[in-house]
Amino acid sequence: MDDDAEARAGSIRYLADRQCAAVGVGHADLARHLKRDTFSLVVAKLRFTPGDGIAVLRQIRARSAVPVILVVSEGCTEAERILYIELGADDVLCGRLNPRELLARIRATLRRQEIGRRSVSPAFRGGYRFEGWELDLRSRTLKDPAGRIVKTTMAEYALLSALLEAPGRPLSRARLIRATRAHEDVHDRTIDAQVRRLRHRIEVDPSAPKLIRTRRGAGYVLDASVEILF
Template identity: 45%
Template structure:
């Protein structure tokens, strides 16, 4: 769409009578499920992205933008969005292919947007590919907000269930998957990678605190490796884990040494 024609663009996207009033004080506390990261709006219309972002910001729902597949990849690699709002009609690109790529490595909630009510096939395919909900343009911003809140409520219920049952669920990162109940590590090709008890405990500690430096003492406490209470025991476990996770254990890119501190798991992690 032509981002230089905002009035026509907004009419295509947002229902009449439901334009956002920036003067209206609609601030409220964000759902706790959101506090780990903001939203990602994927749409190639800059005017619509601006209106939607402003509306969400007024409801304490921060957001970032992407207009194509490359920008989505960049955002997914640099952050862990709490929810994605994805237009499946992106000019020359197919939003369904982007959804398929997202679902190959992430369970982040996704709301898809379609341009016409007759696009039933696209909506059905989108839901089958793992979209959590859909809206047809033009749509009410308040309906979008209600659907977002419903998804985040379900997400929070799942999070509380995992707290009550700590062995439920797992983590995904870089195409890998750690299943907590079965204590299984699966690589991006689907191959099972065996872990010792110490390696599993160490990886679990890293995945619970991604992109955060952890000292050797913290790692010792988190992994409870008290049979051999020496700082270097953690170094040995890290080396073994690197040999299983890294393309080149001598030049680690996943578990990185933080000089003078300890180690950091350098990539976003998604709990499920």
């Protein structure tokens, strides 16, 4: 997604030449395409202000859990990058767009997504129930105690799955980074941002979490009774 038609066409050609099927759209057409088509990944090149990235991510996440790579300007700060991840971005590229790096990031994101799909043991295809919530590993959906589906990003799903596999046991940030298949250049603060985002999904009061607790110096722990579903 890019409002610069010439740059967009160049990126599409580069990806097509490398056997990556791609569709280029402007910001104004994004919602229509998300509603009509199914995508494996969205690359969104932002305009000039942080507010553009926030608006784009909210627009995408209101309609889809598709992985999103944001391409932002060189002036993007660390705080803005963390905010984008909190709002649902799976990766953030800062600075001038390098087609080779973009392709590498696309492949890495799709690879992590596929690994996540195959990570569930063939002998275990059920899910987890905790405090009325259900995480279904077959359909990769999260349901609240009222039975409503709650949309999650790929990173949120992987993070919650890791916590549910070890209830009551603190998991370090390094382990959670591995569990979410994050890039090696992602810092601990990214995991903190993902945890905050997940708390907003499942906690009654995210400012006083009861389910995902922080263990100082140890990481995070899921404080709940967990039932395995088959």
